[in-house]
Amino acid sequence: MKRNLWLLAVCQGLFLTNNVTFIAINGLVGLALAPRGWMATLPVMGYVVGGALATGLVARTQQRFGRRHSFQIGLAVALGSALLCAQAAVWKDFWLLCFATVVAGYYNANASLYRFAAAELAAPDGREKAVSLVMAGGLLGAVAGPNLAAVTRDWFPVPFAGAYLALAAVALLAMGLMHFIDFAAPPPKRTTTGGRSLAEIARQPVFIVAAVSGALGFGVMNLLMAATPIAMQICSLPFGDIALVLEWHVIGMFAPGFFTGHLIRRFGALPVMGVGLALNLGCIAVALSGVDLHQFLIALFMLGVGWNFLFTGSTTLSLSAYTAEEKDRAQGALNFCIFATLALSSFASGVLVTTQGWRLLNFGSLVPVVLTGAALLWLARRQRSTAAAATV
Template sequence: MNLRQQRIHVALLSIAQGLLLINGVTMIAVSGLVGLVLAGDRQLATLPVTFAVIGTALTTLPAAFFMKHYGRRSGFMIGALLGIGSALVCAYAVYSRQFWLLCAGTLLGGMYGAIGQQYRFAAADVADLSWRPRAISLTLAGGILGGVLGPEISKHTRGLLEPAFLASYLALAAIGVLALLIASRLHVPPLSHKAQHAPGRPLGQIMKQPAYLTALLAAACGYGVMNLLMTATPLAMDICSHPFASVAFILEWHVIGMFAPSFVTGSLIKRFGLGPILVTGAVLMFTCIGIAVSGVSLMHFWWALTLLGIGWNFLFVGGTTLLTETCRPEERAKAQGANDFVVFTIQGVTSLASGATISAAGWASLNLMAIPLVTLTLAATLWWMGSGKGRRQTA
């Protein structure tokens, strides 16, 4: 595949990533509030989001192995169909006022999300080694569409139909159709017959590598902390009497913070190395926590959630780039699938803890819960850098 073809496919993957994030951001923006209405209990309000994360965690390994044998395009098309089904089930749940059906719909959405997590690895598959960090970061940069359009869709469709947010879910079904069309145009080079059937090293041996552990912790910290705080943000702002328009504004800037840096993260990795980027991501997470516990004004939420997004970007892009360097082609499915399984299991735990903690202990206590995971990630990264590999250029 020549450079022009690589760029075309990365552009398609970036658009697909954007459509995935429109779905995810809109789901997060509305499902907690819809869950509160349907369940009538703040402690259960984030359960639909938790079901989405459970769906993601349960599907990561099957998705990776399916694509190993049947190709990226087939997997991504199935993911888009799951996204369409998720939106329609959620819409019917809102219409019929069934809380557990809403959870079932978000579970399907989580399965779509798990398959969509492979977009970044597909970008690594189509890119030459020298262009791989930038291909990964540019693919993730497509998520800025989610940051801009997701909150706007939820805001402008909230009252279009009755009950509230019914039109929001129907709009996501249309987004899923677009994702299906994009997936049908992808032609990611398949693995060779030998790579499809070669066992490679045992997973335990792969995961014992210091680089793999560092990559795993970076991604788990990025997603775990981000999900813990972002999932609770609509509820926290509601408790603090901020209007829904302000919630949409904060989530919009949070997702922009998550994905806008991707236009430069790959270049920063090439210039400074993976280690400094991971350390910077952890420091930004600490800064986010410090701001969040210092107040609950709109600007406190804005600064905290924006820095949370940027910290997530550095940790996740850096961790993904490092992960691609720890496994051989025949080991990608199990190495990438295991990584995502751990990451989204942690995300599921943090999502479940989010609603219960903010109801019982408040926003400040919720933020303090994130400190141990960020500290562990920073320590692991510094340990890996101390081995002399953290400043190695990815070129």
């Protein structure tokens, strides 16, 4: 079991290497190729729109082929889409780049299920730690992603074409590792669909809050992270500084994975998610204080840790909302909520940072933070009321 979890954690790291490299370069390549400046983050948006569109197909392939084969299909798509991105950069074709990132979204939706697969590889009393450990594998992406973008940026006369080719090699490496992971056998096929309908699952308060907090927490993180490379370039900071900020942001996202599971097991998911929300508020406060390198660095690091607490907590929270035979439709719905929110935040980040500026972008991010806080308080009050009624 430990071998499987560590291999899956490395695959998570390679997935995040792809994501962080995309974040680091897609906005900048988009800014260079886009017909209008406000369209710069459309390639970033394409990645998450593709993820949203692919959630239903991913759920069906997971159900039909099982975890390993479905994950390998996702990695094959990652390989092909990275090569297509490289071709778009060489041809200086903005719309081909957007199309390629939409195709890559299938890999995004597929690999986003690694965290749920981790829970299935662990004993019932160790699911929180398993999810947290695999999430910690993203540390590999924290270091490899920005540095990969920086090192391969000038491999060819066309900026960043080498980075896309390097991502194709990363996908090949992940395909090799995935082959050695022993996933749990899929449940036996049934002539009729087992379990409750998605509508019934989605009416549960715990599912609602898991979906809202996971989607909005990810949305806030993406809103600020996607805009950061563009904001820093507008502020005349060099690409090396952009890579450094993104590296520490992703370290913040995944380094807590070594202990977030312990915190959730000891204090519960909701208190840990509340701390994550407070860190988001701290990030916004620091970002509004100025636009020097250290302010970008501290704000994005706090944003990363806050995201980890919110996202790991929401994932753990969701595990109690469905059974094994309901997992594909429930997990697909959760991922759709996340990707739909990411699509909106990716587009909004480019529009806001290029037309309204970094300051207004941060003020706007307060809206989803407040909504997430309201959802957490609502569920906490319901749980206290239920516990009080049970003791009467």
